[in-house]
Amino acid sequence: MLMTSRASSAPKKQAGEAETLVSLENAGIRRDGRWLVRGVDFSIARGEVVTLIGPNGAGKSTTAKMAIGVLKADEGTVIRSKALRIGYVPQKLAIDWTMPLSVRRLMTLTGPLKEAEITLALEATGIPHLIGAEVRHLSGGEFQRALLARAIARKPDLMVLDEPVQGVDFAGESALYDLIRTIRNSTGCGILMISHDLHMVMAGTDTVICLNGHVCCRGTPEVVSQSSDYMKLFGGNARSLAVYNHHHDHTHLPDGRVRHADGSITEHCHPDDGHHHDDAAHDHANDHTHGDHHHGHDHAHPHPVTEREGHRHA
Numbered sequence: 001m002l003m004t005s006r007a008s009s010a011p012k013k014q015a016g017e018a019e020t021l022v023s024l025e026n027a028g029i030r031r032d033g034r035w036l037v038r039g040v041d042f043s044i045a046r047g048e049v050v051t052l053i054g055p056n057g058a059g060k061s062t063t064a065k066m067a068i069g070v071l072k073a074d075e076g077t078v079i080r081s082k083a084l085r086i087g088y089v090p091q092k093l094a095i096d097w098t099m100p101l102s103v104r105r106l107m108t109l110t111g112p113l114k115e116a117e118i119t120l121a122l123e124a125t126g127i128p129h130l131i132g133a134e135v136r137h138l139s140g141g142e143f144q145r146a147l148l149a150r151a152i153a154r155k156p157d158l159m160v161l162d163e164p165v166q167g168v169d170f171a172g173e174s175a176l177y178d179l180i181r182t183i184r185n186s187t188g189c190g191i192l193m194i195s196h197d198l199h200m201v202m203a204g205t206d207t208v209i210c211l212n213g214h215v216c217c218r219g220t221p222e223v224v225s226q227s228s229d230y231m232k233l234f235g236g237n238a239r240s241l242a243v244y245n246h247h248h249d250h251t252h253l254p255d256g257r258v259r260h261a262d263g264s265i266t267e268h269c270h271p272d273d274g275h276h277h278d279d280a281a282h283d284h285a286n287d288h289t290h291g292d293h294h295h296g297h298d299h300a301h302p303h304p305v306t307e308r309e310g311h312r313h314a
């Protein structure tokens with residue numbers, strides 16, 4: 001029997017367990033008699049970074065759109081937590097690049113924002129000085145920062161970033177991934193990210209879902225990078241992947257406090273805690289179990305941006 005996205009009752013959350021923001025069970029999208037993706041199962045908790053990887057056409061963007069409700073599942077279920085606020089940075093934007101458009105205006109295209117909210121978001125992404133700049137004059141990295149600012153300005157519970165570093169140079173990529181982690185750490189939001197950039201992304205991700213029309217393999221970056229299915233898909237690239245090996249001796253809770261191995265909770269990490277500085281892979285309250293779905297809910301209210309051809313960084 002085919003089922004579509006549905007609401008459910010409020011989640012019953014165990015003490016200490018991060019809230020599940022969105023959960024997909026056996027979800028699929030069919031178009032023109034073909035399943036674009038099928039049998040997709042995963043969930044995203046508050047404070048968790050989930051990354052979708054996979055070759056071109058694997059269904060990553062389709063899956064992300066299904067997760068946030070831009071596309072309705074033709075099979076299976078997609079459940080989002082009640083009144084979930086979503087910040088979405090799509091892969092492509094329908095922007096007329098010949099028309100004047102300031103960064104300030106770009107920020108409010110999908111909904112009104114106060115000037116102070118715009119300024120704060122642009123400060124967070126490091127480009128407050130560009131508030132009056134023409135979008136068409138921005139560099140690739142500045143444009144991506146502006147899109148990120150627009151996504152975070154609405155203080156989302158879940159950020160969905162479809163290839164957030166496209167067109168950005170190597171140093172800029174690293175800075176943007178740092179920024180994404182900083183946003184997650186300071187706001188405790190969940191993040192669903194799509195990327196081809198295996199090296200950077202794998203290091204900063206709690207859970208990797210490798211897609212190829214279906215979920216090919218999943219797990220921590222370490223588990224996925226050693227999977228034979230993953231090796232088959234990515235070949236030599238996979239073998240050269242440098243996953244940041246770390247051990248988790250503490251957990252960052254969504255409210256910013258830190259729970260240590262002995263169960264004690266402090267405001268900050270201890271100086272001698274494992275894998276801190278230049279750390280790309282803290283364990284941020286991802287102490288929930290995938291496939292263990294507690295949620296409930298209702299329709300999400302994403303701020304989808306029309307996506308068509310025409311994005312200059314595509």
Ligand SMILES: Nc1ncnc2c1ncn2[C@@H]1O[C@H](COP(=O)(O)OP(=O)(O)OP(=O)(O)O)[C@@H](O)[C@H]1O
Pocket residue numbers: 031032036054055056057058059060061062063091
């Ligand atoms: N509306 C649609 N109708 C028919 N086919 C579609 C539609 N949207 C996407 N597709 C096809 O579905 C497949 C998955 O597309 P999707 O954009 O999700 O892939 P992706 O993994 O994000 O790819 P990429 O890495 O190239 O961005 C592709 O083969 C694409 O051509």
